[in-house]
Amino acid sequence: MRLTTKGRYAVTAMLDLAYHSSKRPVALTDIAKRQDISLSYLEQLFAKLRRAGMVTGVRGPGGGYQLSRPAHEINIAEIITAVDETLDSTRCGGKGNCQNDQPCLTHELWMGLSEQIRAYLAGISLGDLLSRHEIQQVANRQDREMQGVSIGEESVN
Amino acid sequence: MRLTTKGRYAVTAMLDLAYHSSKRPVALTDIAKRQDISLSYLEQLFAKLRRAGMVTGVRGPGGGYQLSRPAHEINIAEIITAVDETLDSTRCGGKGNCQNDQPCLTHELWMGLSEQIRAYLAGISLGDLLSRHEIQQVANRQDREMQGVSIGEESVN
DNA sequence: CAAAAAATTGACTAAATTACTAGGGATTGG
């Protein structure tokens, strides 16, 4: 499979967005600060998420991004495939041709694994994650740290 | 997770070894030809597999490698971890410290995924794979092609 | 209207990792 920080960042950012969503859109600068992700890099990820129809951008002051669908209708597999293109474990990309146009000895094994991973991540939605205790605790901590930074110290960014 | 061609090659080579194992050891040059893997690269992988105690090497002419245990007692997860060091999906390596020494928002999610993958691959042994039809077919094809090469054509390697 | 806030886009770069090569021993059967 290809699970890199790109996919991880995308899921993290989407979860942050879901957690802080209300009437008003959420600006990427806020997500970048809370989650410690480069703003420019986030912009690239959200461009893909927008093209995939998972978020909508609102321009201008007070703008930002919003989920296009309720959090419990967005699953993790979608998010990763939107930015990573695939969560396939095969070498051949599912085409069964990685040894001289023929399937290699282990093609079926990786196909099975891919399906396993896909099914697991497709079965978890942003809404599911939001309701988990550990995640609420972490999100809370991050919000407090954000306040601390903006009140107590100079912004170093 | 980190599933690269290194891990895939290792599993493929181990499966080839299991399939061709009998009294006599199997030489890496044969595996390299059948599976289209660079010999030097295979040697590096088998060095790790040997250190992990999964195969034993026999030197000298007629030498090669043998499985240290029966095929049904070697599972896929073992093989991958032996060469790839880990099949962890987290960014932090399970330590929960990837955001400024604190767990990031999605740490628990990746932990769950890692366990899912590990359990799946740990539940499959080389013996299981050997008994699958598709794999026998592919192995057979490879053996025929090998013969064709050594009889009909000059070896291009 | 002017200014500012924010998304949007595309090109480019640096760092890291992977896949692979090169070259030399060490062992052992015939």
Added chain:
DNA sequence: CCAATCCCTAGTAATTTAGTCAATTTTTTG
């Protein structure tokens, strides 16, 4: 002995990832 084979270490080329930079467009606020 000598050829086949494992064994070991370094090094390198290719690929991929993570991230930067700079310019543009759209919209709201004052």
